[in-house]
Amino acid sequence: MRDPHAPPIRLLLVEDNPGDARLIETLLAEYGGFEITWRNSLASAKAWLAENGVDVVLLDLSLPDGTGMATVDAMRAAAPDVPLIVNTGLNDEEVGMKAVKHGCQDYLIKGSCDAQLIGRTILYAIERKAIERERLQATAQMKKVLLQTVRAVSLTLEIRDPYTAGHQRRVAQLAVAIGQKLGLAEHVIEGLHTGALIHDLGKINVPSDFLTRPGALSAAAFDVVRSHAEVGAEIVDGIDFPWPVAQMIRQHHERIDGTGYPAGLKGDAIIPEARILAVADVVEAISSHRPYRPSLGIDAALAEITRFAGSKYDPEVVAACVAVIAANGNQVFCDDDPPMPPGL
Ligand SMILES: [Fe+2]
Missing domain, CATH: 3.40.50.2300 (Response regulator)
Known part of the structure; x- marks a missing residue:
């Protein structure tokens, strides 16, 4: 009534x-x-x-x-x-x-x-x-809180280690742009964005000295640095993300020819998000300033991924990355937070 x-x-x-x-x-x-x-x-x-x-x-x-x-x-x-x-x-x-x-x-x-x-x-x-x-409002609110939490975790690592300051955020910006260029579904791009923001989380376990030291590391120190992929994945393994974030973190240093780490996975055994992260990660790392060297420039980064397209890196991802950078140049990295995927 x-x-x-x-x-x-x-x-x-x-x-x-x-x-x-x-x-x-x-x-x-x-x-x-x-x-x-x-x-x-x-x-x-x-x-x-x-x-x-x-x-x-x-x-x-x-x-x-x-x-x-x-x-x-x-x-x-x-x-x-x-x-x-x-x-x-x-x-x-x-x-x-x-x-x-x-x-x-x-x-x-x-x-x-x-x-x-x-x-x-x-x-x-x-x-x-x-x-x-x-229900839609509650879901949007939950996603917002999740993103804010992931950003806070991302920042924790960056405060501890200036080497990575801004790196994860910029990788997220580029990875989202590549994902959009590849026409990935909105939900997948949201996950990519999340995984990228914390892909180096495991470096919390690596002494900063190992990360900032110019020149070659000892084999033992290099092993510790390389452990960050597995450690980061283990940290988030228990979180019930609606995306394969732990796998993205675990696999972001894998290479499609099997020369990567930690598992030496090949081709499609590496999830698409990790193949995108691998390219975005290396482009950002080469084109950014480091405490021990100036930026090598975006052209050097593009030369690296193009040279190894089809061997280390997924050629489709490389083509999308080259197209994104041709269209946006360095603007793809900005100091603001990454562009929000449409669903966030
Ligand atoms: Fe990494």
């Missing part, structure tokens, strides 16, 4: 058949609590929506200027936050189900509704949309 003092629900009825529209108006008047605006075409409904607020849309699926799922998609694009219910003809239950898969909250079958059914269906659709909105 609706609160009698609640403001009326503003319903936009999109229906080209005046008889059907009148029937719905009559049923909703009987149920009570609705303020109905009737439009008889998709175009006039969209024009009305552009100027007016609405709580729910009831949409006929055979309009003069739109039929079937195209009508649903057009209405969802025009009013993505508004709950949408479709009105289908008799025997069109399948169409109704399809509409729900296209993002509608529910469907009604013409000629088979009484006032109670139609009223309740609309109220539940509004409720369902509100829950969906809250």
Whole structure:
């Protein structure tokens, strides 16, 4: 039962058949609590929506200027936050189900509704949309906190060790740009961004002296440096990330010809995100200043990855990296935080 003092629900009825529209108006008047605006075409409904607020849309699926799922998609694009219910003809239950898969909250079958059914269906659709909105907001908030936590962890390493200051952040910037160039899914790019930000986390276990010392390291010291891939992966192994972050960290020094470490994996045995990190990592390292040497320049970095494309580095990743740098130059690295992948 609706609160009698609640403001009326503003319903936009999109229906080209005046008889059907009148029937719905009559049923909703009987149920009570609705303020109905009737439009008889998709175009006039969209024009009305552009100027007016609405709580729910009831949409006929055979309009003069739109039929079937195209009508649903057009209405969802025009009013993505508004709950949408479709009105289908008799025997069109399948169409109704399809509409729900296209993002509608529910469907009604013409000629088979009484006032109670139609009223309740609309109220539940509004409720369902509100829950969906809250869920999306909660997910976005959780992702934001996760990213802030990952950045804090990333910064911890960089505070301890100026050698890596900004390195992980810049690798993340380049890796995201490469991932986007390769057309990877948004979710994969979010994971790549996260993994890149902490890919050197295991260096927390390496004495800074080993990382900053110019010249060659002893074999024992080099082994300790190389252990950072495995140590970093072990640190995050217990975190239930929605991406293979531990594998990205563990494999970012693997090379497709099997000459990398720690496992000497080859080709596709290395996950795509790690193949991207490998390229972004080496380009950033060569083109950045180091405490013991100035930058070798972006051209030297590109020469390195191009020379070893197909042997050490994934050639597709190299091509994407070269294209990204050709388009953006050094601007791909900036002092700001990495560009947020679209989902974050
Ligand atoms: Fe590394």
